[in-house]
Amino acid sequence: MKEFEFSAPTTIAEAVALLAGGARPLAGGTDLIVQMREGRRAVGHVVDVKRIPELTAVTPMPDGGISIGAALSVTRMAAHPALARYPAIVESGRMIGSYQIQNRASIGGNVCNAAPSADAIPALICLGAQAAIAGPQGRRTEPVEALFERPGRTRLAESELLLAIVLPPPPARSAAKYLRFTPRREMDIAVAGAGTWLRRDERGVVTEARVALASVAPTPIRAPLAERRLVGEIPSAALLDEAGILAAQDARPISDTRGSAGYRQELVRVLTRRALADCCAQFGSPVDVA
Amino acid sequence: MKREQDFIVNGETVSVVVDTRDTLLDLLRDRLGLTGTKEGCGNGNCGACTVLLDGAPVNACIVLALEVAGCDVKTIEAVAAGGRLDRVQEALIEAGGTQCGFCTPGVVLSAKALLERNPHPSAHEIRAALAGNLCRCTGYDKIVEAVQAAAAGRPNG
Ligand SMILES: Cc1cc2nc3c(=O)[nH]c(=O)nc-3n(C[C@H](O)[C@H](O)[C@H](O)COP(=O)(O)OP(=O)(O)OC[C@H]3O[C@@H](n4cnc5c(N)ncnc54)[C@H](O)[C@@H]3O)c2cc1C
Numbered sequence: 001m002k003e004f005e006f007s008a009p010t011t012i013a014e015a016v017a018l019l020a021g022g023a024r025p026l027a028g029g030t031d032l033i034v035q036m037r038e039g040r041r042a043v044g045h046v047v048d049v050k051r052i053p054e055l056t057a058v059t060p061m062p063d064g065g066i067s068i069g070a071a072l073s074v075t076r077m078a079a080h081p082a083l084a085r086y087p088a089i090v091e092s093g094r095m096i097g098s099y100q101i102q103n104r105a106s107i108g109g110n111v112c113n114a115a116p117s118a119d120a121i122p123a124l125i126c127l128g129a130q131a132a133i134a135g136p137q138g139r140r141t142e143p144v145e146a147l148f149e150r151p152g153r154t155r156l157a158e159s160e161l162l163l164a165i166v167l168p169p170p171p172a173r174s175a176a177k178y179l180r181f182t183p184r185r186e187m188d189i190a191v192a193g194a195g196t197w198l199r200r201d202e203r204g205v206v207t208e209a210r211v212a213l214a215s216v217a218p219t220p221i222r223a224p225l226a227e228r229r230l231v232g233e234i235p236s237a238a239l240l241d242e243a244g245i246l247a248a249q250d251a252r253p254i255s256d257t258r259g260s261a262g263y264r265q266e267l268v269r270v271l272t273r274r275a276l277a278d279c280c281a282q283f284g285s286p287v288d289v290a
Numbered sequence: 291m292k293r294e295q296d297f298i299v300n301g302e303t304v305s306v307v308v309d310t311r312d313t314l315l316d317l318l319r320d321r322l323g324l325t326g327t328k329e330g331c332g333n334g335n336c337g338a339c340t341v342l343l344d345g346a347p348v349n350a351c352i353v354l355a356l357e358v359a360g361c362d363v364k365t366i367e368a369v370a371a372g373g374r375l376d377r378v379q380e381a382l383i384e385a386g387g388t389q390c391g392f393c394t395p396g397v398v399l400s401a402k403a404l405l406e407r408n409p410h411p412s413a414h415e416i417r418a419a420l421a422g423n424l425c426r427c428t429g430y431d432k433i434v435e436a437v438q439a440a441a442a443g444r445p446n447g
């Protein structure tokens with residue numbers, strides 16, 4: 001590693017001032033330290049943001065949603081009672097690495113690292129998560145979905161700090177699920193992942209649908225063809241099959257050592273269908289799919 | 291860049307001159323001579339460097355030393371304090387859950403942290419908790435058996 005300065009400020013204002021001077025935020029370090037040690041990223045000044053109380057807090061929001069501090073470890077997030085209403089977030093956080101990794105890794109870091117394969121992102125997109133951001137010009141909020149530019153690169157300015165991920169209250173009759181495929185059960189990078197979210201009316205008709213895919217494009221993406229097919233319908237095995245096929249068409253994968261493009265599309269088809277079936281099971285209206 | 295910093299390691303406060311680039315693993319092994327913590331991969335995958343940070347297992351190879359200032363760091367050296375092996379260590383010996391021993395300090399700390407939060411884990415829960423501790427010798431079954439035995443209070447309570 002090249003030489004660098006290290007600071008651990010306790011306020012957002014101090015951290016933002018340091019970032020404006022060219023420093024890089026450090027949350028759990030499970031991406032950043034690895035990248036620095038492997039010489040993939042040179043940083044002149046590391047700013048540990050875990051000592052800023054807001055960045056590790058879980059706070060109820062006035063609308064009934066919650067704000068999750070960007071640097072809170074996945075383990076602590078998962079143990080927080082307020083997360084019980086967001087099982088898809090807890091489950092996808094718990095897919096990240098080993099228990100040791102989860103004791104450090106944050107969902108803020110997962111988002112800011114901007115890997116196409118990041119496991120927490122599809123569920124965040126499905127649930128309509130917002131990113132609370134602070135910078136030299138003040139604060140702003142952006143949908144998490146709109147944050148990604150290309151692999152490893154968000155649309156945050158270098159001088160901006162992600163403060164928190166803000167989740168709206170889950171609407172009545174809604175359910176979410178994220179599934180990924182990895183050759184090993186733990187400690188592996190998703191070859192493909194699919195997150196789904198459904199909302200339905202009293203009669204069981206889908207009123208809103210979101211499908212978000214991992215590892216099949218330069219950034220996490222939505223699957224609009226699949227989403228449109230689901231709205232206005234009562235889920236059946238045939239409908240979920242079709243949605244899976246359409247999600248595979250929405251995917252734009254590459255072939256690499258972890259899987260060919262065609263294989264990834266096939267995974268998206270199956271994972272989307274299964275995640276949708278899981279949402280239906282959560283509703284108490286199970287649909288049989290393979 | 292060097293600086294002097296206080297750390298709490300195995301219950302003692304020590305003042306150490308560290309480089310900002312030192313990992314927690316460098317601090318323990320190279321600055322403090324606590325070589326029970328091992329380095330395998332150096333990138334968070336193998337768990338040989340597992341230590342407890344405020345009670346939670348972490349990979350010391352990907353934590354910067356300066357991040358843990360003021361935190362409670364516990365290494366394998368603190369486990370058999372007084373020369374008496376911990377029940378997890380006894381159980382690993384008994385079950386044949388340790389061979390070359392390189393993974394063992396990390397396994398012991400991960401298992402102890404598991405039993406702390408879940409005194410009677412299932413085999414599946416043990417495997418999940420130890421998924422970040424790779425072992426090239428035992429094939430894992432005997433490690434799982436040992437943790438189950440330790441949980442059941444055998445052989446050493
Ligand atoms: C062994 C191992 C296994 C892994 N397995 C998985 C896996 O299964 N799935 C998965 O998705 N990931 C996995 N990862 C990657 C990593 O653990 C996750 O992406 C994790 O969520 C990153 O969080 P962090 O807090 O450690 O981020 P850090 O490493 O601290 O930061 C990541 C990036 O975000 C920036 N950043 C951090 N916080 C902020 C902020 N508040 N504002 C602005 N920028 C910020 C940093 O500067 C850095 O560029 C694995 C990593 C390892 C080492």
Ligand code: FES
Nearest residue numbers: 330331332337351
């Ligand atoms: S040496 Fe730290 S995880 Fe392998």
Ligand code: FES
Nearest residue numbers: 389393425426427
């Ligand atoms: S006993 Fe040799 S690596 Fe586990």
